[in-house]
Amino acid sequence: MKISGIKISDISIAAVVLGIVLLIIIPLPVVLMDFFLILNLALSLLIVLITLYAKKTLDFSTYPTVLLMITLFRVALNIASTRLILGNNGDAGQVIKAFGTFVVGDNLIVGLVIFFIIVIMQFIVITKGAERVAEVAARFTLDAMPGKQMAIDADLSSGLITEAQARERRAEVQQEADFYGSMDGASKFVKGDAIIGIIITFVNLIGGVLIGLLGVGGKVMTFDEVISVYALATVGNGLVSQVSALLISTATGIIVTRAATKDSFGQDMARQMFSQSSLVFYILAGMLALLSFVPGLPTIVILLIAAGIAFIGYYKTQKDRKRQEEEVKDTAEVTAAEKRKPESVTALLNVELIEMEFGYGLLSLVDASQGGDLLDRIIMVRRQCALDLGIIVPIVRLRDNVQLGIRQYVIKIKGLEVARGEVMPDHFLALKPDDTVEPIEGIETVEPAFGLPALWISAANREKAELLGYTTIDVPSVISTHLMEVIKRHADELLGRQQVQTIINNLKNTQPALVDEVVPKMFSIGEIQKVLANLLREGISIRDIGTILETMADYGNITKDADVLTEQVRQKFKRAITKQFIPNGEGRVITLSPDTEKAIIGSLRQTDQGPFAALDPAQIHRLLGGIKKAADSAMNLGITPILITSPQIRRQMKNLTMQVCPDLVVLSYNEIEQDVKITSDWVVSV
Numbered sequence: 001m002k003i004s005g006i007k008i009s010d011i012s013i014a015a016v017v018l019g020i021v022l023l024i025i026i027p028l029p030v031v032l033m034d035f036f037l038i039l040n041l042a043l044s045l046l047i048v049l050i051t052l053y054a055k056k057t058l059d060f061s062t063y064p065t066v067l068l069m070i071t072l073f074r075v076a077l078n079i080a081s082t083r084l085i086l087g088n089n090g091d092a093g094q095v096i097k098a099f100g101t102f103v104v105g106d107n108l109i110v111g112l113v114i115f116f117i118i119v120i121m122q123f124i125v126i127t128k129g130a131e132r133v134a135e136v137a138a139r140f141t142l143d144a145m146p147g148k149q150m151a152i153d154a155d156l157s158s159g160l161i162t163e164a165q166a167r168e169r170r171a172e173v174q175q176e177a178d179f180y181g182s183m184d185g186a187s188k189f190v191k192g193d194a195i196i197g198i199i200i201t202f203v204n205l206i207g208g209v210l211i212g213l214l215g216v217g218g219k220v221m222t223f224d225e226v227i228s229v230y231a232l233a234t235v236g237n238g239l240v241s242q243v244s245a246l247l248i249s250t251a252t253g254i255i256v257t258r259a260a261t262k263d264s265f266g267q268d269m270a271r272q273m274f275s276q277s278s279l280v281f282y283i284l285a286g287m288l289a290l291l292s293f294v295p296g297l298p299t300i301v302i303l304l305i306a307a308g309i310a311f312i313g314y315y316k317t318q319k320d321r322k323r324q325e326e327e328v329k330d331t332a333e334v335t336a337a338e339k340r341k342p343e344s345v346t347a348l349l350n351v352e353l354i355e356m357e358f359g360y361g362l363l364s365l366v367d368a369s370q371g372g373d374l375l376d377r378i379i380m381v382r383r384q385c386a387l388d389l390g391i392i393v394p395i396v397r398l399r400d401n402v403q404l405g406i407r408q409y410v411i412k413i414k415g416l417e418v419a420r421g422e423v424m425p426d427h428f429l430a431l432k433p434d435d436t437v438e439p440i441e442g443i444e445t446v447e448p449a450f451g452l453p454a455l456w457i458s459a460a461n462r463e464k465a466e467l468l469g470y471t472t473i474d475v476p477s478v479i480s481t482h483l484m485e486v487i488k489r490h491a492d493e494l495l496g497r498q499q500v501q502t503i504i505n506n507l508k509n510t511q512p513a514l515v516d517e518v519v520p521k522m523f524s525i526g527e528i529q530k531v532l533a534n535l536l537r538e539g540i541s542i543r544d545i546g547t548i549l550e551t552m553a554d555y556g557n558i559t560k561d562a563d564v565l566t567e568q569v570r571q572k573f574k575r576a577i578t579k580q581f582i583p584n585g586e587g588r589v590i591t592l593s594p595d596t597e598k599a600i601i602g603s604l605r606q607t608d609q610g611p612f613a614a615l616d617p618a619q620i621h622r623l624l625g626g627i628k629k630a631a632d633s634a635m636n637l638g639i640t641p642i643l644i645t646s647p648q649i650r651r652q653m654k655n656l657t658m659q660v661c662p663d664l665v666v667l668s669y670n671e672i673e674q675d676v677k678i679t680s681d682w683v684v685s686v
Helices: 008-025 030-053 063-087 094-104 108-157 163-214 223-257 265-273 278-291 299-340 360-366 374-388 459-467 475-489 497-508 512-518 525-537 545-555 562-572 574-581 594-602 617-636 647-657
Strands: 354-358 397-400 408-413 416-422 427-431 443-446 453-458 471-474 586-592 604-607 610-613 642-645 665-668 677-684
Touching: 008 063, 030 063, 030 094, 030 223, 063 163, 063 223, 094 223, 108 163, 108 223, 108 374, 163 223, 278 299, 354 360, 360 374, 360 397, 360 475, 374 397, 374 475, 408 475, 416 475, 427 459, 427 475, 453 459, 459 471, 471 475, 497 512, 497 525, 497 545, 512 545, 525 545, 525 562, 545 562, 562 574, 562 647, 562 665, 574 665, 586 594, 586 617, 594 604, 594 647, 604 647, 610 647, 617 642, 617 647, 617 677, 642 647, 647 665
Parallel strands: 354 397, 586 642, 586 677, 642 665
Antiparallel strands: 354 408, 408 416, 427 453, 427 471, 443 453, 604 610
């Protein structure tokens, strides 16, 4: 309920805090004193019950603040009761009198001893213990935060939880850290309350003696009368206060020692204490029965307790037998029902965008409990792809596959295998820098990501290999690097319309005018996706989505052809393309002879699928053969093969060379910065 936009609960809390402060200042009548003391006990019992039935600490996350308020309330009552005891001739109400009479009785010394034992027990045992547990819990909770965050990221990466569940878990981890941090400080309230209770008790006793003997209250009392009146009120007031403080201290101990489970404390305790074999209870009953033969011990009492424990064991035996029979029956019914139930095939229709399968010999790389960190590496791969390519890599599903070799793994895109590798756990992959390096003992292999010759070497030979100039790579890095290269190679297949929509929504936060102009007025999500896929197919990052949409908007009134728009975007990205493929400002490249370019331009024919070069087969064969020879020559020299053509035929040349040289970089002259020095070392003619 709200009043003018303000919740009644907020007003009530403010009124309660103000009322507690007024209790310290304004003298209370005896009747109200009794009311507030009973209310204090009731609230303390309520807090204990809430902590007992809480399934986890965050179910009562407001407890540190509640602890502060209930402690302040109790201190205010102590001050108010002290005012009544010392200013009303020891009469502080029926509650205090009843507690004092019940404990003190006819023997003041015994009553005082019992009172101080309760105080000391509450201060030393429960309060100190709860304070220490809260301090240690706060420290370990804060230390465990990074590990918990990584575990959440790992579960998210492996597909065990959704993004929403991951956000919820991260918030819960943060709240848990905040709670224990607050409890570490709030436990000091309980400690201070216990100390102030002892001090107030002495103040009441000494002040009462002085007031009674000196007749400050209008009546001079004898020493026996003073002790009888003021000691009774002091002990009663102290007991009322300390019983409440004891309950709150117990609640504090329960909440900080509570482990998060799905059940309450009572259910957990009953289940765990009585989940052991019934043989444990029979053995305990037998040991107690033997103990009854010791001379001087109460035989009948011990035998009664032993009989009760034996009965618990018998009851548990019968209950376990009945439960086992029900489980067998339920299992049979479920099995029969599963056989009768029609098969659900809808779950089989889902196709994962990207997944990895492992032989059982590589499962330890994925299992964090065995020290595997491949999940963390995959998370880093997804982040790096977002930085390098500007795409949101979907969650990589990880599965075991008994049909694979024990050291094999497979990478699939949309359910189909696109790459495969084999690694050797507990070994390192060593890459030789050149043939002049001294050979080292190892198992010859091929590096899976780039196809380079390599060796599997043992951990003992790693240092020697690095001293000789080899590059050594651990197994998780080999797999994660292979995965990254596969993602880069197939990035255009992984980019769907939903991802494009997410990217555009993110851009709208910073450039709303651009997005409103282009989408969907000029281009649909599908048309934008085609342009982005064209860029990714040739390794061009789409992270600068703003520039891409700006360029498409500039040419949107002229053409809707995705290939033409892609070429215009590429020319806009000339600085980035030059930096990516010719980083040093100088390049040795492959070019086409002027006659060849003229022949290709003259053969261009327009179709519904766009223009294509209508060369005769012999010309295409000679052209591709010359380009393949030049590309191989460049690679033998350690140079990335780059073909530079005129802008009119760049797209067609890329399509032609895809079959013979898929890794050939094809650029146009308009995509290269003017200050770059180009050397045409290979000229291809038809």
